[in-house]
Structures are given as structure tokens and as C-alpha cells.
Amino acid sequence: TGGVCAEMRTPRRFLVLINPQSGKGQALALFNNHVQHMLQEADITYTLQVTEHQNHARELVREADLSQWDAVVIMSGDGLLFEIMNGLMEREDWEKAIQTPLGILPGGSGNALAASIHYYTGSQPLSGEELLVSCGFMLCKGLVSHLDLASVCLASNQRLFSFLSIAWGFVADVDIESEKYRHVGAARFTMGTLVRLTSLRVYKGKLAYLPAEESQAPPSSSSSMSFTDGSNSSLVHPRNLNCQNHHFHNSCNSNNAHKPNWTNEAPVTMRGPPDSLLVPLDQPVPTHWTVVKEEDFVLVMAVYQSHLAEDLIAAPASRLDDGIIHLIYVKAGISRPALLHLFLAMEKGAHLSTNCPFVVYVKVRALRLEPYSPKGIITVDGEVVEYGPVQAQVHGRLARIIAG
Numbered sequence: 001t002g003g004v005c006a007e008m009r010t011p012r013r014f015l016v017l018i019n020p021q022s023g024k025g026q027a028l029a030l031f032n033n034h035v036q037h038m039l040q041e042a043d044i045t046y047t048l049q050v051t052e053h054q055n056h057a058r059e060l061v062r063e064a065d066l067s068q069w070d071a072v073v074i075m076s077g078d079g080l081l082f083e084i085m086n087g088l089m090e091r092e093d094w095e096k097a098i099q100t101p102l103g104i105l106p107g108g109s110g111n112a113l114a115a116s117i118h119y120y121t122g123s124q125p126l127s128g129e130e131l132l133v134s135c136g137f138m139l140c141k142g143l144v145s146h147l148d149l150a151s152v153c154l155a156s157n158q159r160l161f162s163f164l165s166i167a168w169g170f171v172a173d174v175d176i177e178s179e180k181y182r183h184v185g186a187a188r189f190t191m192g193t194l195v196r197l198t199s200l201r202v203y204k205g206k207l208a209y210l211p212a213e214e215s216q217a218p219p220s221s222s223s224s225m226s227f228t229d230g231s232n233s234s235l236v237h238p239r240n241l242n243c244q245n246h247h248f249h250n251s252c253n254s255n256n257a258h259k260p261n262w263t264n265e266a267p268v269t270m271r272g273p274p275d276s277l278l279v280p281l282d283q284p285v286p287t288h289w290t291v292v293k294e295e296d297f298v299l300v301m302a303v304y305q306s307h308l309a310e311d312l313i314a315a316p317a318s319r320l321d322d323g324i325i326h327l328i329y330v331k332a333g334i335s336r337p338a339l340l341h342l343f344l345a346m347e348k349g350a351h352l353s354t355n356c357p358f359v360v361y362v363k364v365r366a367l368r369l370e371p372y373s374p375k376g377i378i379t380v381d382g383e384v385v386e387y388g389p390v391q392a393q394v395h396g397r398l399a400r401i402i403a404g
């Protein structure tokens, strides 16, 4: 696992997307000062596109002729990459589009994927501009690895693709409340954590999951080791045989009152691989799933990469394409000092070995979360999504990323 799957040829052409609003609002200057000359020396030509509004990048990659570029690079926080992933998966040719090598340069305040990729190289932890330079070097080397995605289903039938996390409770609240401190950069999460600790509360809901050891790895997208330049077009992907026209019953239906009554009968056309591990949200989870007996939580987070922020290592054992959702939850009853201790330990990824009886860590392939309270915050990759029941499953190696 974690194996490099291809090395790109030189010369290379990148599309670089920059969010001018991300982080301290300096992403463009940081790119010009630290990355531009590196790319030139590596014989990489690029088209620079500064995003003008939210979802601009998503619309752009949904329509773009992707064959023009060897990679699409994001200079922003995780939010802009989330747009790109979903834009690619909304395309008719999603299966090929999502194989486009992606690159990430930390230009935001939440740079969890960039920090994860640097962490997997095994070199000493870096942050800020040093992390940016490290990620710039990885782009120049151009080693392409597989990346797991998760498909996330919401109550309204919406389906999203996620590369990082689902969060509810303390972590989700901190993430969103701290956006107003974006100007302090990555320190916004530490500030947000301290503020939230003073109003610590309990979140009620039902959590269930499919343990990884109980289940086979879900089908991975492809074992091909080829480039995106068309050379893989002759390969037959196993999934093409099973899911020929990509139409299938989706698993996102729920007992939503606004649901048109045909959704259970008519096949809903959705792009992306079928969620073979999930049943519709209005049906009970399969009997071989584990239902958590506690219903009072302080936080629930499901992460597929190591970092939750530049200095928060939520799942130290995670790898780019381990096919695993690392589910970590904290039960109600934990004291404020113990929770603070946990977050301080998480800066080194040591929180799972503190033997805190309120912390549970399991490796899963799929999960379902049903909050009881009518209002609240759920985030996917740090972005707010519709609040309500949510379920997800991992799709191993669905995307590709330039990593160390």
C-alpha cells in the first residue's frame, strides 16, 4: 500500500488553481515567491487560474478539457480541493476524470491533506512556508500515488465525494466557528479549541459502522499503473463490467418528508461507483454492522488521512490508500482538562495511546451517523453540509495525487 503508481513524463503541463480568499489571503503571493521558480526549473509549464467565487473551480473542472493538463494543482486549503474532487465526479466521464493526477500546495488555513502527504514521507514535521516548499518539491518530482475517497450520502439524497473527513460535535463546531480566525492561519484551530472548551456540550445521536476486519476491502478503482494521457484507455477496469452504464439504485434515500415517492422504485442516475456497502438511509443498517451503544458524544470524526489540520494528527496510522476510514469518537463524560489534554496530545498524534477511557478508535469501511438534535453542524472535508442523518463508505484508490 501507499505505493507510487506512476511517474509523470517531462515536460509537464499543470493547471494551477488558487483561492485568493484562503488562509491569510496571500495564496497568490506565496505561490509566486516560493513555487513559481521551482516549477520553472523542473521544466513544468502551467496555466494559473485565480478563483473568483466559491464553486468557480468546481464548475471549471466539470467542463474542462482535461487532456490539456498532466495534473491539476490546488494552492489553497482543503476546501478548494473538495470543490475539484466533486467537480470531477460530476462529469459524465468521471471514471477517467477522477484519475487526473491532483496536486496540493498548502495555501489555506486548513491544510490537512498537504500536511498528511508531507507526514507520509517520514521527514520531520513542517508547517507554514516550509510545508509549502516541501509540497512544491513533491510536485516537481511528480510521483503519482493512489488516494482513497469516501462517498458521503446525505438525507436529501445528495452524494458527495470526500478525501479527508466527516466530523460532528466538538471538532465540526471548532472548524466552522474558527473560520472567522482564518487570518491567523493554521493557529485558528488551536484558538477555536480553547474557545469551544469553555462551552463544552454533549451531542446526542446514533452511530453505527462496518468494522474493517469484518469486511473485505471494497473494490478499488483500478490497479493500473498508467498515466492519464490516454495510455490506459485500452485497459478494462473490473468495474466497467459490473456497472456498465453507471446507473444504479443509490443508498442515500431516507425517510425525508420531502422525498418524492418514486425514489424507492425508479433507479436514480448517479455518477461514481456504487456504494456496495450501504443500504438506503431509511432502512436499518445491515445486521453485521456494529451499533454503538452509547448515544451521548463529545465528538465523532471519521478520517481517511493522518491530519485534520497542519498540527493535528488525528489518525497517525492512516495512509493515502489504506482503504480504511479511521473512526474516532469521544464519549460524553470526559472532563474539560482531559479533552484539552487529548487535543494537545493530538498535535503529536499521541492521543490514541493516552488510554483515556472516553476515547474509542476503530478502523471501518463504512459508517452511519444519525444526530437526534434538530440543529447542528456536520462537516465533510471541513465544509459544512446539510445537517441530519449521514452515511459514508470508502472507495479505495478512486483518485490520484502527487505525493512524496
Ligand code: ADP
Residues within 6 Å of the ligand: 019, 020, 021, 022, 023, 024, 050, 051, 052, 053, 054, 055, 056, 076, 077, 078, 079, 080, 081, 083, 107, 108, 109, 110, 111, 182, 383
Ligand atoms: P481555508 O483553509 O483558508 O479555509 P479553503 O481552500 O478551504 O481555505 O477555502 C475556503 C472556502 O472558500 C471554500 O469553501 C472554498 O470553496 C471557497 N472559495 C474558493 N474560491 C473562492 C473565492 N474566489 N472567493 C471566495 N470563496 C472561495
Ligand code: MG
Residues within 6 Å of the ligand: 077, 078, 079, 108, 110, 382
Ligand atoms: Mg477550509
